[in-house]
Amino acid sequence: MNSQHNAEGSLTEISRDAVGKLLCRANKVGTSKKKKMVEYVPEQNGTQVREPIVPSKTSEVEHCSRNSIGKDPAEEKCGHVCLDEGYMDKKEELDDLDWEDGTVATDDHSMTIELNVTPDSSVPKKIRRVSAEDKESAELVHKVHLLCLLARGRLIDSACDDPLIQASLLSLLPAHLLQLSNVTKLTSKALHPLISWFHDNFHVKNYTNGEKAPHFALASALEFREGSPEELAALSVALFRALNLTSRFVSILDVSPLKPDQSFRPIASGSSKGIFNTSTPMVSKKKLDFKSPKKSLSYEKQKLCESSLGHSWKSKKCIAPSNMHQSKDPSVAEVLNHSVTNFPTSEVHDINPESHITDKSHKPKRKGDVEFEMQLEMALSVTAIGSSKSKEESGENADSSSFSCPSKRIKRVVGEESSASPQLISTAVGSLKVGSPLYWAEVYCSEENLTGKWVHIDAVNLIIDGEDKVEAMVAACKASLRYVVAFAGQGAKDVTRRYCMKWYKIASQRVNSTWWDSVLAPLRNLESGATGGVVHSRTNQIISTEANMNDSFVPTRSSLEDIELETRALTEPLPTNQQAYKNHPLYALEKWLTRYQILHPKGPIVGFCSGHPVYPRTCVQTVMTKLRWLQEGLQVKPNEHPAKELKRPNKPQKVQDFEADDYDCTTDSKENIKLYGKWQLEPLNLPHAVNGIVPKNDRGQVDVWSEKCLPPGTVHLRFPRAYDVAKRLEIDSAPAMVGFEFKNGRAYPVHQGIVVCAEFKDVLLEAFAEEAERLQEEEKKRDEAQALRRWYQLLSSIVTRQRLNNRYNNNLTSEVPNDVHCINDNVSSAAVCDSDDKNQTSIQHQMEKCDTDLDTSLSIPVKDHEHVFLKEYESFDEETSLLTKRCQCGFSVQVEEL
DNA sequence: TTGCTTCAACATTCTTTGCACCCT
DNA sequence: AAGGGTGCTTTGAATGTTGAAGCA
Structure with a gap:
């Protein structure tokens, strides 16, 4: 186990480093910008200032970006390295000068002052724009972080389902509050005493218990009745679930920004050192005396098991139910018995197969499940380490680091006086310090509204039904709630709309919705399976069937909620500033329409902003030129007038420049760009191909x-030399223009293949195949001929060489050099005599003969020595297909395999 | 102090159908 | 001499995005 922990630690370390580096990359822009701005200064100052002025802010991020990422070339050019080198060069120069004349040094100094023409203040500001790469990496980090937090939320949610935790919570609960589990018509008001009790008994702490899995962290928080806001929110969810209330764990996913160069400050976090440090130091509270003196028996037992067995939390669950019976309170024991002992059987009734993560160890796991669990574990470890670390750091100055953002007065429904405890130090009259609203619960109250409603419950801050306050609280922390996700049944659902009143403000800060929706799609199903219509998994059979019956004629909770959120989206209040209308999904101002946009129909006016009429976004239509619509496979209906006309950008055509002024006013009106809207279009109606003739445009092409742009009855053949093939077969064709290439400021048409009548397609393809085969054959022949030519050349040279050797070296006793390529007399004579008639086939024949001769005889008499080529001295070079045969005397022959 | 507007600077997108000259 | 390859005058306006300044 220890080793496993170590391994896990290293893994998480690696993950953290990796993502940290990514973040550094994403943040590099800001820091590098500063760096550059600073380091330009000394460069312009010449050598006077040697040390670059280091900005006072030496953040870890910057440090990281310097260390972990290779310097980019631009940086190297103007960065400190360059400065140092410059200095060194200068110094060398200086030394040289010293060597010549000792007095020059001072002159040199003064010269540098002369070079320093521009004072620091007048240095033009260099604002480095974020590059596409920066954007991409920021988005990547954003997504990864999002997934990590999503995974973490799921783990917390599964911990809330833990029957031991639930049972322990119930064991603490006063008997009168247990009645809530029997309430069928639940209202938010009915929850007040419960929340109040929870608030009084569980308190936020600023330090961490160390790196613990959610199950253990919750258990620990339960035992000591204090924990992080996340743990307490989770405990409240566990309590609701223990009482058979349908509830969710809701969390703001406080992710790193989607766009680069935005400093990421985790909500309510004292310092931002990385995306993992999303710790949430809260209002420091004195640990209150427990009102209920008894401790959770089950957890004492469990701890015992833990120490003695050293097993995982999961394994202990099996023995837990028996322990529950030892509870002294009979009612509690009954409830426990009911809720906990039902647990093993509940999986039978459970609709959601994944709702009991705790039982997974007993089920055969699919490979994907195992992988997914591993990923979850990893995500958990990573986030847990990050947060705990920051908590440890903030632990020292717990009071100072406690939540300090001013907050608007929030709804405190019950026990406001008692909750305004002395430990809440207010800085302004009328303001209350509240904990960071990162985590809370949602309980489904069937008696709220007509159809029932998910009610926001922040047990930590004692806020019930304060959904409209969340945004303000988050805004008070100078953060925005971009993702609010509700977790239940191992699934998740984005409920940001419920808490966000100004969607247009956060829409641009969210990842592209297609990706996010696809991520959430499977989780949504799980979530709606656990909460939508069907009462929670721990509910008994009777209620479950009732709910099922209800579902048969009532829309599910999930779909009702979808409608609710959709309605919110459609009834968002009008923004008060004009800029907000620029990319607003619902509303538009004519002022902010682009060149190619138009209001059609122009109305209804839904409001006014600074005197400008506001129209629904649905009225905004895109207009395009005829050509552009043609590219979309649409054409403008006959007799349609342009919906909009634009003045053609003045592009004076070189030679006519001087004449342009004369008839500018007259031609302009004629050459306006005519734009048409979607409602003026019809499907493209191109002339049909008749009698094998392709209809062409005025340029003789298609x-x-x-x-969609192909004339009916024609096909586009893209194979090379198609035009030649068609021409040879006397088939009518037209070059296919597929687009433009922009070079030197001009557009050049790009042609690819031809357009022919469909009936010729097969013929042409066949002809092309034949042609291709023929070309291949020709190429092969050409290659072979070339090979033979080269062989002939080689053999000729060898023969010549041999003749010269025979003639002039006869009398000499010199040895044949090692690397001289030799060939026996038979071969050479054969090659020579055959070379004369230049018959390629016979040459080839002789080549083969030569080859076999070499293979079989392998004995070439040279003078007294007869070469013997033994097989073991052979070597074959696969690249050149050359076989090298060697004699013991050192003589070697290379043979090419044909 | 905050939020909004305006402006400037830079980045990105859209534009959209040759020709003269040289070499083989 | 014909035909293929290569390189020009290396657009430029509109729009989108971001940061800074000014103002209420």
Whole structure:
């Protein structure tokens, strides 16, 4: 176990480093910008200032970016390295000068002052824009962080389902509050005493218990009745679930920014050192005396098991139910018995197969499940380490680091006087310090509204039904709630809309919705399976069937909630500033329409902003030129007038420049860009191909922007030399223009293949195949001929060489050099005599003969020595296909395998 | 102090159908 | 001499994005 922990630690370390580096990269822009701005200064100052002025802010991020990421070339050019080198160069120069004349040094100094023409203040500001790469990496970090937090939320949620935790909570609960589990018509008001009790008994702490899995962290928080806001919110959810209330664990996913160069400050976090430090130091509270003196028996037992067995939390669950019976309170024992002992059987009734993560060890796991669990574990460890670390850091100055953002007065429904405890130090009259609203619970109250409602319950801050306050609280922390996700049944659902009143403000800060929706899709199903209509998994059979019956004629909770959130989206209040309308999903101002946008129909006016009429976004239509619509496979209906006309940008055509002024006013009106809207279009109606003739445009070609643009009855053949093939077969064809290439400021058409009548397609393809085969054959022949030519050349040279050797070296006793390529007389003579008639086939034949001769005889008499080529001295080079045969005397022959 | 507007600077997108000259 | 390859005058305006300044 220890080793496993170590391994896990290293893994999480690695993960943290990796993501940290990514973050550093994402944040690099800001820091590097500063760096550059600073380091430009000394460069312009010449050598006078040697040390670059280091900005006072030496953040870890910057440090990291310097260390972990290779310097980019631009940085190297103007960065400190360059400065140092410059200095060194200068110094060398200086030394040289010293060597020549000792007095120059001072001159040199003064010269540098002369160079320093521009004072620091007048240095033009260099604002480095974020590059596409920076944006991409920021988005990547954003997504990864989002997934990590999502995974963490799921783990917390599964911990809330833990029957031991639930049972222990119930064991603490006063008997009168247990009645809540029997309430069928639940209202938010009915929850007040329960929340109040929870608030009084569980308190926020600023330090951490160390790195613990959610199950253990919750158990620990339960035991000591204090914990992080996250743990307490989770405990409240566990309590609701223990009481058979349908509830969710809701969390704001406080992710790193989507766009680079935005400093990421985790909500309510004292310092931001990385995306993992999302700790949430809260209002420091004195640990209150427990009103209920008895401790959780089950946890004492469990701790015992833990120490004696050293097993995982999961394994202990099996023995837990028997322990529950030892509870002294009979009612509690009954409830426990009911809720906990039902647990093993509940999986039978449970609709959601994954709702009991705790039992997974007993089920055969699929490979994907195992992998997913591992990923979850990793995500958990990573986030747990990060947060705990920051908590440890903030632990020292717990009071000072406690939540300090001013907050608007929030709804405190019950026990406001008691909750305004002395430990809440207010800095302003009328303001209350509240904990960071990162985590809370949602309980489904069937008697709220007509159809029932998910009620926001922040047990930590004692806020009930304060959904409209969350945004203000988050805003008070100078953060925005971009993602609010509700977790239940191992699933998750984005409920940001419920808490966000100004969606247009956060929409741009969220990741692209397609990706996010696809991530959430499977989780949504799990979530709605656990909460939508069907009462929670621990509910008994009767209630479950009742709910099922209800579901058969009542929309599910999930779908009702979807409608609710959708309605919120559609009834968002009008923004008060004009800029907000620029990309607002619901509303538009004519002022902010782009060149190619138009209001159609122009109305209804839904309001006014600074005197400008506000129209629904649905009225905004895109207009395009005829050509652009053509590219989309649409054409403008006949007799349609342009919906909008734009003045053609003045592009004076070189030679006519001087004449342009004369008839500018007259031509302009004629050459306006005519734009048409979608409502003025019809499907493309191109002339049909008749009698094998392809209808062409005035340039004798067919513009193939897409398949839609092909005249009916024609096909686009893209194979090379198609035009030649068609021409040879005397088939009518037209070059296919597929687009433009922009070079030197001009557009050049790009042609690819041809357009022919469909009936010729097969013929042409066949002809092309034949052609291709023929070309291949020709190429092969050409290659072979070339090979033979080279062989002939080689053999000729060898023969010549041999002749020269025979003639002039006969009398000499010199040895044949090792690397001289030799060949026996038979071969050479054969090659020579055959080379004369230049018959390629016979040459080839002789080559083969030569090859076999070499293979079989392998004995070439040279003078007294007869070469013997033994097999073991052979070597074959696969690249050149050359076989090298060697004689013991050192003589070698290379043979090419044909 | 905060939020909004305006402006400037830079980045990105859209634009959209040759020709003269040289070499083989 | 014909035909293929290569390189020009290396656009430029509109729009989108971001930061800074000014103002209420």
